[in-house]
Amino acid sequence: MSSPALPRRALPIGRLRTPSYSVQARPVANQWPLFHQALPSLRVNRSFTTSRQLKSDSAAPDTEPQEPGIDLPRMEKFVEQLQPELRSDQFRPRDLETKYLETILPKDKVAKMVETTASTAQLRRELDNIHRVYHLSKHIARDPLSVPLSLPRPWVSNFKVQIEDGRVSMNGIEIPNIWLRDNCQCSSCMHADTKQRLLDTFDISADVSITSHENTPDGIRLTWSDGHTSEYTNRFIGRSTAPAKKRVGNRIGLADSLTLWDSSIASFPPIIGYSHLASKKSESATAALKGLLSNIRRFGFSYIDGVPADPRTTKSLLERIAFIRTTHYGGFYDFTADLASKDTAYTNIALGAHTDNTYFSDPAGLQAFHLLSHTDGSGGASLLVDGFKIAQDLKAQDRDAYEILSLVMVHAHASGNQGISIQPYRGFPVLQHDLETGYLLQLRWNTSDRARIELPIDQVGKWYDAARKWDALVKKKENEYWEQLRPGRVLIFDNWRVMHGRSAFTGKRRICGGYINRDDWISKFKILRDGQESVLEHLATD
Numbered sequence: 001m002s003s004p005a006l007p008r009r010a011l012p013i014g015r016l017r018t019p020s021y022s023v024q025a026r027p028v029a030n031q032w033p034l035f036h037q038a039l040p041s042l043r044v045n046r047s048f049t050t051s052r053q054l055k056s057d058s059a060a061p062d063t064e065p066q067e068p069g070i071d072l073p074r075m076e077k078f079v080e081q082l083q084p085e086l087r088s089d090q091f092r093p094r095d096l097e098t099k100y101l102e103t104i105l106p107k108d109k110v111a112k113m114v115e116t117t118a119s120t121a122q123l124r125r126e127l128d129n130i131h132r133v134y135h136l137s138k139h140i141a142r143d144p145l146s147v148p149l150s151l152p153r154p155w156v157s158n159f160k161v162q163i164e165d166g167r168v169s170m171n172g173i174e175i176p177n178i179w180l181r182d183n184c185q186c187s188s189c190m191h192a193d194t195k196q197r198l199l200d201t202f203d204i205s206a207d208v209s210i211t212s213h214e215n216t217p218d219g220i221r222l223t224w225s226d227g228h229t230s231e232y233t234n235r236f237i238g239r240s241t242a243p244a245k246k247r248v249g250n251r252i253g254l255a256d257s258l259t260l261w262d263s264s265i266a267s268f269p270p271i272i273g274y275s276h277l278a279s280k281k282s283e284s285a286t287a288a289l290k291g292l293l294s295n296i297r298r299f300g301f302s303y304i305d306g307v308p309a310d311p312r313t314t315k316s317l318l319e320r321i322a323f324i325r326t327t328h329y330g331g332f333y334d335f336t337a338d339l340a341s342k343d344t345a346y347t348n349i350a351l352g353a354h355t356d357n358t359y360f361s362d363p364a365g366l367q368a369f370h371l372l373s374h375t376d377g378s379g380g381a382s383l384l385v386d387g388f389k390i391a392q393d394l395k396a397q398d399r400d401a402y403e404i405l406s407l408v409m410v411h412a413h414a415s416g417n418q419g420i421s422i423q424p425y426r427g428f429p430v431l432q433h434d435l436e437t438g439y440l441l442q443l444r445w446n447t448s449d450r451a452r453i454e455l456p457i458d459q460v461g462k463w464y465d466a467a468r469k470w471d472a473l474v475k476k477k478e479n480e481y482w483e484q485l486r487p488g489r490v491l492i493f494d495n496w497r498v499m500h501g502r503s504a505f506t507g508k509r510r511i512c513g514g515y516i517n518r519d520d521w522i523s524k525f526k527i528l529r530d531g532q533e534s535v536l537e538h539l540a541t542d
């Protein structure tokens with residue numbers, strides 16, 4: 001079928017007016033891939049009329065440049081003829097392109113193009129996806145994509161600072177002057193109380209230079225071209241050159257060593273006695289709090305035994321760590337199976353192992369449960385699973401599955417309560433790693449609250465396959481630690497590492513507790529373990 005001769009000049013490209021369906025006669029490559037494939041056969045000039053050149057219905061005056069157009073009369077006739085079909089609800093707009101082309105080209109050629117375009121689209125998606133996966137994975141150290149089992153020995157640099165040609169270096173690594181000047185720790189550059197930078201970084205000249213220097217007992221004193229004098233210790237400079245793994249541990253408050261566990265933890269769970277925490281002697285109370293947070297950092301959870309079974313005492317115990325986070329469930333919670341909040345936690349059904357708050361951009365760091373009473377019924381045992389142990393097992397068992405759960409973003413929601421549908425600002429992977437070291441940082445696992453899996457729909461199967469392997473490990477009996485909570489025993493666990501659940505129950509069961517933000521409890525942990533001064537000393541370098 002020969003295509004019509006091109007009109008002498010561009011016909012006005014407006015909207016095709018048809019009784020009930022208007023087609024924007026402006027095929028754009030990414031909207032009409034098939035159409036573009038047909039171009040050569042259509043002998044339509046390749047430079048399309050763009051929206052910018054969209055004309056009103058009046059014919060372009062002769063003085064206009066001879067813009068190549070599209071064979072509009074044919075399109076209008078085609079759309080007119082298609083009217084009956086367009087009205088039927090079986091009509092799929094994406095068929096419009098194929099049908100149009102079949103009016104121009106042999107059917108088998110169109111069929112071939114449809115097939116090629118589909119596979120091109122698929123290929124494009126794969127390529128887009130592989131770029132994304134590569135881009136993400138290149139940021140995550142491939143090895144180890146790992147659970148940080150132990151904090152590397154603290155970086156102690158015995159190196160001396162070198163200064164040559166106005167450049168500071170240590171052990172062959174240059175420390176740029178702009179960074180040194182910007183991180184002067186003196187009280188005119190850093191507020192003595194707030195520890196905030198006072199100087200405006202970008203008042204510092206980009207080529208700030210050292211005009212003189214002298215050694216000090218533990219480092220160097222530098223005089224800058226802006227007249228300022230700064231002192232730095234060898235230790236401070238040394239830390240700035242330390243490899244990531246030697247620094248990250250302090251910054252993210254890694255435990256000196258992590259203990260991964262399975263069901264056998266039941267024989268020896270980490271416990272702190274409340275009497276120590278409540279001690280009138282502040283040192284022992286502080287030591288007990290340090291012990292509690294060390295337990296949680298190392299095992300992912302801890303019990304506190306001997307706590308008076310009342311909400312007030314439980315709340316003040318939690319507030320020894322940090323303030324309680326308020327959410328749409330309220331602040332300190334005291335709940336039972338009454339659907340007071342439209343979430344399955346407020347029912348008596350069994351809940352599989354999960355982490356809470358996957359629908360928040362920043363899930364709570366700690367969660368606490370204190371079972372205050374359970375009358376006229378049974379069940380309601382608590383389940384704990386060490387997500388970092390599961391991650392380590394999955395990585396050993398199926399590296400690809402581990403990577404898919406580390407790279408594919410998953411969305412979540414909390415939408416039960418009237419007028420609320422909470423979702424994080426972006427998707428997050430089940431396994432979130434520190435981008436600098438590859439350390440596993442956070443687990444987000446909740447099959448009840450999961451929304452979109454961020455893959456083209458025809459590719460989500462690979463995520464389900466990987467997640468199924470994860471789920472099988474989570475549900476392995478040897479990974480499940482079941483414990484019947486009782487009044488007096490408070491459970492606090494790391495919601496970024498440990499999954500929790502419960503068995504179904506009957507009767508009236510009352511639990512109180514609270515959420516604490518990740519950053520707030522890790523701050524407390526670091527200060528208690530390392531001391532305020534040490535933590536502050538590392539801020540600029542770690």
Ligand SMILES: C[N+](C)(C)CCCC[C@H](N)C(=O)O
Nearest residue numbers: 329333335343345355356357
């Ligand atoms: C507040 N309180 C702990 C009682 C219930 C919270 C419900 C948590 C929700 N199912 C989630 O998985 O995030």
Ligand SMILES: O=C(O)CCC(=O)C(=O)O
Nearest residue numbers: 345351356382500501502
């Ligand atoms: O009722 C329980 O023991 C746990 C409820 C739960 O999983 C939650 O509140 O997130």
